[in-house]
Amino acid sequence: MPTALLYGLLSTLVISIIGQVGFFVFVLKDNILRKILIFFVSFSAGSLIGGAFFHLLPDVIEKKDDVLMVFVWTIVGFCLFFVMEKFLRWHHCHDEKCEEKTHLGQINMVGDGIHNFLDGIIVMAAFVISPALGLATTISIISHEIPQELGDFGVLLYSGYNKTKAIIYNFLLSAVAILGAFIGYFLSNEIGGFTNVIIPIAAGGFLYIAASDFIPEIHKEINAKSSILNFIVFILALLFMFVIKMFGL
Numbered sequence: 272m273p274t275a276l277l278y279g280l281l282s283t284l285v286i287s288i289i290g291q292v293g294f295f296v297f298v299l300k301d302n303i304l305r306k307i308l309i310f311f312v313s314f315s316a317g318s319l320i321g322g323a324f325f326h327l328l329p330d331v332i333e334k335k336d337d338v339l340m341v342f343v344w345t346i347v348g349f350c351l352f353f354v355m356e357k358f359l360r361w362h363h364c365h366d367e368k369c370e371e372k373t374h375l376g377q378i379n380m381v382g383d384g385i386h387n388f389l390d391g392i393i394v395m396a397a398f399v400i401s402p403a404l405g406l407a408t409t410i411s412i413i414s415h416e417i418p419q420e421l422g423d424f425g426v427l428l429y430s431g432y433n434k435t436k437a438i439i440y441n442f443l444l445s446a447v448a449i450l451g452a453f454i455g456y457f458l459s460n461e462i463g464g465f466t467n468v469i470i471p472i473a474a475g476g477f478l479y480i481a482a483s484d485f486i487p488e489i490h491k492e493i494n495a496k497s498s499i500l501n502f503i504v505f506i507l508a509l510l511f512m513f514v515i516k517m518f519g520l
Contacts (some may be wrong), residue, residue, distance in 0.1 A: 279395035287445035316485035317508025348475025356451020
């Protein structure tokens with residue numbers, strides 16, 4: 272097995288395992304979970320927006336001369352997630368008995384899967400260039416994967432999934448990074464400009480999920496103290512993603 276492929280697969284496996292920090296939430300009592308779940312949603316919203324504006328878009332803009340097309344593909348991603356969410360609403364929410372928050376977890380799983388798949392491609396592409404760059408990229412992804420996966424776990428619980436299912440789904444979605452790494456190895460030298468299209472599409476999807484699904488849920492909190500705390504968590508998530516970018520982690 273080529274060294275780059277081996278390192279890339281091992282790194283994405285480590286990322287998938289470390290991302291399961293939601294397991295530690297499993298031991299919390301239900302009454303405690305209910306109080307903190309909305310904060311997971313707030314952090315996830317900030318992480319998605321910060322990831323799009325501080326990481327995905329700047330990286331692809333630096334490598335592409337036609338900046339306008341970067342934003343065109345971002346809008347394409349935004350629209351694709353709009354269509355996917357409409358499908359989920361039509362398929363699952365066509366009668367009055369449908370749970371209002373069900374689609375939130377479903378569309379989040381779609382976005383998380385795409386995100387993890389993209390992480391796998393990025394890690395593998397870095398290892399193809401050099402082991403040092405691959406290791407640095409792996410550390411970078413782990414640093415923002417932990418809060419992201421914790422937020423995703425909380426969103427699944429908030430959407431009505433029990434804790435066991437949330438852990439299983441979260442692990443399976445994290446493991447999509449391994450598939451992304453495997454495919455990324457073969458795409459890295461075969462399709463020119465592949466990541467220049469996929470990355471802004473993913474950014475558009477992140478922005479749609481945060482703006483259309485997570486932030487409206489945050490707005491449903493009417494308690495003044497909780498609302499302020501949610502906003503602070505949202506800002507902290509943005510700052511966290513910004514600091515990661517500034518320090519090159």
